[in-house]
Structures are given as structure tokens and as C-alpha cells.
Amino acid sequence: MEFRLLGTVCVDTLTGPLPLGPAKRRSLLAALLLRANTPVSMARLTDCLWDDDPPLHARTVIQGHVSRLRVLLTGADAEAYGVELATLGDAYVLRAPETLLDSQRFEELLMLAREQRSPADSVLMLKEALSLWQGPALTGTYASAPLQAAAQALEESRLATVEQLARAYAVLGEHHRAAAVLRAEADAHPMRESLAAALMTALYRSGRQSEALDRFHRTRRMLADELGIDPGRELADAYAQILRGDPEPVDARPPGYPAQGRPGAGRRP
Known part of the structure; x- marks a missing residue:
């Protein structure tokens, strides 16, 4: 049962x-x-x-x-x-x-x-x-x-x-998989900024920078048209990271995970 x-x-x-x-x-x-x-x-x-x-x-x-x-x-x-x-x-x-x-x-x-x-x-x-x-x-x-x-x-x-x-x-390092699980949810919840930011980062880390930037602009326009607001910090930071070409995502590691998933490893300087 x-x-x-x-x-x-x-x-x-x-x-x-x-x-x-x-x-x-x-x-x-x-x-x-x-x-x-x-x-x-x-x-x-x-x-x-x-x-x-x-x-x-x-x-x-x-x-x-x-x-x-x-x-x-x-x-x-x-x-x-x-x-x-x-x-x-x-x-x-x-x-x-x-x-x-x-x-x-x-x-x-x-x-x-x-x-x-x-x-x-x-x-x-x-x-x-x-x-x-x-x-x-x-x-x-x-x-x-x-x-x-x-x-x-x-x-x-x-x-x-x-x-x-x-x-x-x-x-x-499986950013293509991250993008795959995020895309459908970001499409279904287009004004959920955390989803959009995560998808942007995953796309960028997968080598699809133009798609990542397009996602930002689509979300920004929707937030302005539907809610009359600008992107929040999380979405803006993801956008800035892509423009800077940062090698690391904004927050790739969940709390408690060592770098690259190796036990005992710390963050890279």
C-alpha cells in the first residue's frame, strides 16, 4: 500500500x-x-x-x-x-x-x-x-x-x-546535464529568477554563452513587463559573471561539498 x-x-x-x-x-x-x-x-x-x-x-x-x-x-x-x-x-x-x-x-x-x-x-x-x-x-x-x-x-x-x-x-563538471534538468523548469516558471540564473550558468559552462545571455534578456524583459521590476542580485550576478568570462560559476558547489567533490579538498585560491 x-x-x-x-x-x-x-x-x-x-x-x-x-x-x-x-x-x-x-x-x-x-x-x-x-x-x-x-x-x-x-x-x-x-x-x-x-x-x-x-x-x-x-x-x-x-x-x-x-x-x-x-x-x-x-x-x-x-x-x-x-x-x-x-x-x-x-x-x-x-x-x-x-x-x-x-x-x-x-x-x-x-x-x-x-x-x-x-x-x-x-x-x-x-x-x-x-x-x-x-x-x-x-x-x-x-x-x-x-x-x-x-x-x-x-x-x-x-x-x-x-x-x-x-x-x-x-x-x-556535467554542466550539460545541469542545463537539461533546469531548462524545462525555467520555461515553466519563467519569472523564478533562481532557475533562470542557474540555467544561465549551466549554459555558459557548457559553452553556450549566447543562449545564456538570451535567457537573461528574456527574463529581464518578462520581469519588467509583468512585474515592473529589474533583475535581482542572483540573476544580475550570473549575467555579470558571463560578461566577465569568469572560469567558475557563481555558486557551483552546494554547501558542505569539497572542491570538485574530492573529500578533504578546499576551494582553489
């Missing part, structure tokens, strides 16, 4: 995904999974399912969805996996081992990646973490403010992981 939040919210079993039914039930499950092993109040669940305009019978609707989820979990032999949907006063708690939740495994892999001395090992763990994503987080749920905020936080973590993977590739 596996609970998924990094994509369409679902419960995978040996015989396939459970038929969760309507978006409200999927949203209820998501709200419980986002705080797995912690009681979630009826008020919080109501906010997740209806925002500021819940129906008069919201409590009854939630109780009905909880009842149906229990039936589904029981039919999938959830108890054998250590999974239980329990009632605690005016709250519900979904008890489950963290290993069954994709978002928890994602965070665990990120933590392990940060602990590695070898950038090659970090690359493997970061790629495995990103492979858990099967689409935008919390897909298929009601677009309430609490769930949208949670989805945005998860997406921010994913984008930060992509940037971390690119930095690990840079340490290995």
Missing part, C-alpha cells in the same frame, strides 16, 4: 488504486495525509473541503466520507500495513508508517542527499526523490486555500530540489 500526494492524490495497492470517488473525499484524504499521524480537527477538514462557505450539513458529509474511506482501507487490508483511520474526539487521525507516504519519502531522500560527501551519490538520491513526482501535487482535490497552500509548498520543495540537482551536476 502506498499513499500518493505528489501527483494525483491516490492510494495504490497490489490490485491497483483504490476508487476514492469524488474530489471532496480525495481532498479529505489529502488533508489527513498532509498531517499523517496527527489529529486533524473537524474545523480544519471543513476549511479544506469548502473554504469559507461550508454547507450546514458539512459535519455529516465529512463523517460520510470518513466512513467510506474506512471501508476502502479495510478492504485493502490496511491494518496489515499499520494503517488506521481513527476518531479522536472532534478530530480524525490517519495513522500510517511514513514509508508508505510519497511526500515523506521525498523529504527523507532530500535529507540523505544533503548528508552525502560525494556529489555523485547526491545526484542518485535527488533523482530518486524527483522520480516520486507524477504531476502537480494534490491533483484531483478541491482548490481550497489550505490545500492550495500545501500544494504550493510541495512544489517549492520540488523546484528547490531541481536546483540542488543542477548544483550537484555542476560539481561533477
